[in-house]
Amino acid sequence: MxxxxxxxxxxxxxxxxxxxxxxxxxxxxxxxxxxxxxxxxxxxxxxxxxxxxxxxxxxxxxxxxxxxxxxxxQGDLGQSFTFAEPVTQVLVSRLFNTSLLAIAAIILASIVGVAAGTWAALKPGSIRDQGLSVVVLFFNSMPSFWLGLVLILIFGLHLRLLPVGGMDDATGSLAGLAAHMVLPTFTLAAWSLAVIARMTRSAILDVINSDYIRTARSRGVSEARIVLRHALPNAMPTVITVIGMQMGFLLSGAVLTETVFSWPGIGLAMYQAISTRDIPLIQGGILVLAIAFVLINFVVDILYAYFNPKIKLA
Structure with missing residues (x-):
């Protein structure tokens, strides 16, 4: 290893x-x-x-x-024209905000996506399986900025249930932060959730008809236990790879989501830099996001090898 x-x-x-x-x-x-x-x-x-x-x-x-x-x-990415301070300082001050949003989105997408994909795979071709396919197609076809605007119109302007911009309320409480995170988190997670659900369904269908699954059924093992103890663990290498890739995509996709919801992260800073032709900040932002994507893929490779020993032997 x-x-x-x-x-x-x-x-x-x-x-x-x-x-x-x-x-x-x-x-x-x-x-x-x-x-x-x-x-x-x-x-x-x-x-x-x-x-x-x-x-x-x-x-x-x-x-x-x-x-x-x-x-x-030397850690010097130049001077930002827009913020009149070093690019490193601009990115470091906003890295936590972007990471917080991306981590919340990948957790939401992973939990719901794996659960939905597993639930649909148990009865392929059923109404719930077809319903999942419709939802997956809907989210995969929907641009994140359009979804964000729709959610703002419905939950922010019409129903007035959730804040539509910024990161904190006047109190600066955790409850205020959580309320501000709901809409951008779901907007950012929607596409990845659909991808994870589709890949989880496919991975489980690949193993659900294996010999060891049929043996477990012949011994009278419950369907829930078969899925949780046998099918899902054997499908996890594929699912983990997809989740890791989606984490990298979420970091890059945060540019549009942060712009729509005025979330003070690297994505919003890069949008402002593009508007003002702030080349050092554009360079620095792309470099940080690209390196983060590479490191995430590195971690995914290690996890994939951990769950699939054949990779290590190869």
Whole structure:
């Protein structure tokens, strides 16, 4: 197991290097001049050129990447134009908010998705199985920002049951935080919930007709015990892989959800950065989310090997 973990860890290194190259090239591809953003259109050309030299923008691309990589290794992601503070400080202050929303969403999606997929797999082709298929198709076809707006209209503006924006109420209590989390959490979790439910159903159907399942039934073991003790554990490697992948997608999908609900996380900061062409903050946000996605996949690989020993032997 240790050699498997070390092998996977070594494979992460070139991936992270590729991520740094991609985020650096992003600044080269985005149209516009950072000097114009910082100085405005009324600044003289000499002043613009001095700023480009100070920022290292006059150097060749490979030298700029070397400077970017050196600063990155020192934890320096540059200065945010939008917030007038270091990008690292902006991202760190908002990382908890994004993580809180993503973790709540993946917990909701995992619990409901696994339960719904298992429930539907027990009677394939039944009304409840077909109903699950309709719900899965509905959530998979619905953009998260549209779902968020619909929930705001229904539960926020029409029924006035839940807050529709921000993170805390005036009291700053846990109850206020929980109330603010309901709508964005469900919006973020809806697509992943549908995917997890569909994959859980498929995974259980793959094992439900196995020889050991038929043996357990012939011995008079109850259907609930068969599912919980035999079918579901053997389907878990596939389900865990899907859940881990969805966690990475939730981090990236938080950009739209946080924007719709004004949730003060990395996603909202990146939206504001895109609006103001704040390239250092865009680079930093994408880099953090991409590295988080890579690390989540690393953990998923380890868990998959733990539940499926054949992977370790391979």
């Amino acid at each position: 240790l050699s498997f973990i070390l092998n996977r860890a070594l494979q992460i290194i070139p991936v992270i290097i590729g991520v740094t190259i991609a985020t650096f090239l992003l600044a080269q591809i985005i149209p516009g001049d950072p000097a114009d953003v910082l100085l405005g259109s009324t600044a003289s050309e000499e002043t613009r050129q001095e700023l480009r030299t100070a920022l290292g923008l006059s150097e060749p691309v490979y030298i700029q990447y070397g400077i970017y990589l050196k600063n990155l290794l």
